[in-house]
Amino acid sequence: MVSTPKERGFFFPAEWHPHEATWITFPHNDHSWQGDKLSQMYPEYFALIKAISQGEKVKINVNLEALKNFILGELPKYDIDPQQIELFIRPTNDAWCRDHGPAFLIKNDSSERLIVDWGYNAWGGKYPPFDADNQIPQAIAKDVALAFQSPGIIMEGGSVEFNGKGTVLTSRSCLLNPNRNPHLNQEQIENYLKDYYGVDQVLWVSDGIVGDDTDGHIDDTVRFVNENTVITMVEPKVEDENHAVLAQNLSELKEMRLLDGSPLNIIEIPMPEAVVIDEFRAPGSYANFYICNAAVIVPIFDCPQDALALDILSQLFTDRPVIGLSAREIIWGQGSFHCLTQQEPKAAL
Structure with missing residues (x-):
């Protein structure tokens, strides 16, 4: 019987662990950004690439050769160092690399790394086709010459949040949704998380925010900023649709205990004003930040x-600058910077 990653000492490190690179999948799907909205979001997307590239390589899954040529032509316009960019031509469906990209695991006191190839079904089959994106983890494993292991169930990177010390946070509304793994109960899902992410503890909040078509990804609501501190989004306006669910999440967080029995240190961040575009409320949230080397x-x-959000986060992250980048165009696609990125951590040695 094949041993699990956890049995072999592998685990998914916290996002602040030093990165080898960041993987993204270049957007081209005009179902996510319809009409001229795709071209309107590109300046924000290239600003994201530039910011990441200041401290690590940006490795980009590119659907077609023509798109590769477009990207290479745009880099000088945004003053992006082409030496920091690596392009990989392969079929892709959409841009959400957090969810369809590989999960890179490391091992303490070792140079070994491993990729976990979770199944991907575009958030419960909402946006077919997704077959090309489902192949990306194995393709990347080949690119970086790493072994991969496939658990055989659906899992998305935006649905899980790690402190790097044995704890993962997730949401019932997403991982227990029958559109993901209807044959599994909560205990069985927890066992998959423990075995294939190398964690010892699974903590659950209830739900996600309005406009989030992922059924409540944790990366829009609660994020670790160190091994015992989380930020959680709150909505002070009682009449707002997000008020009750975020208050419920906060109440649940206050009852949680880490592996050593200590409570979470909880920092509240107010939600932004409702981001309404073309009568659609997008899932705008400051929790969808991305921690990169720079x-x-x-x-x-x-x-x-x-x-206020930038000030709070700047007080929490003292080892690297906190920068705000506009996501008003990107958010129309119902995701933001964390949803678009997937870190490739450096080996522990």
Whole structure:
């Protein structure tokens, strides 16, 4: 019987662990950004690439040769060092590399790394086709010459949040949704998380925010900023649709205990003003930040709460700058910076 990653000492490190690179999948699907919205989001997307590239390679899954040529032509316009960019031509369906990309595991006191190839079904089959994106982890494993292991169930990177010390946070609304793994109960899903992410503890909140078509990904609501501290989004306006669910999550977080029995240190961040575009409320949230080598990159939405969110996060992340980048165009696709990225951590040695 094949041993699990956990049995072999592998685990998924916290996002602040040093990165070898960041993987992204270049957007081309005009179902996610319809009409001229795709071209309108490109300046924000290239700003994200530039910010990441200041401290690590950006490895990009590119659907076609013509798209590769477009990217190479755009890099000088945004003053992006082409030496920091690596392009890989392969079929892709959409841009959400957090969810369809590989999960890179490391091992303490070792140079070994491993890729976990979770199944991907576009958030419960909502947006077919997704077959090309489902193949990306194995293709990347070949690119970086790493072994991979396939658990055989559906899992998305945006649905799980790690402290790097044995704990994963997730949401019932997503991982227990019958559109993912209807044959598995909560205990069985927890066992998969423990075996294939190398964790010892699974903590659950209830739900996600309005406009989130992923059924409540954790990366829009609660994030670790160190091994015992989380930020959680709150909505002060009682009349707002997000108020009750975020209050419920906060209540649940207060009852949680880490492996050593200690409570979470919880920092509240108010939600941005509702981001409504073409009568659609997008899932705008400051929790969808991305921690890379050079910075913590926070989506901002041109509203008064932006400055407060950046100030709170700057006090929490003291080892690298916290920068706000506009995500008003990107968010129309129902995701932001964390959803678009997947880190490739450096080996422990």
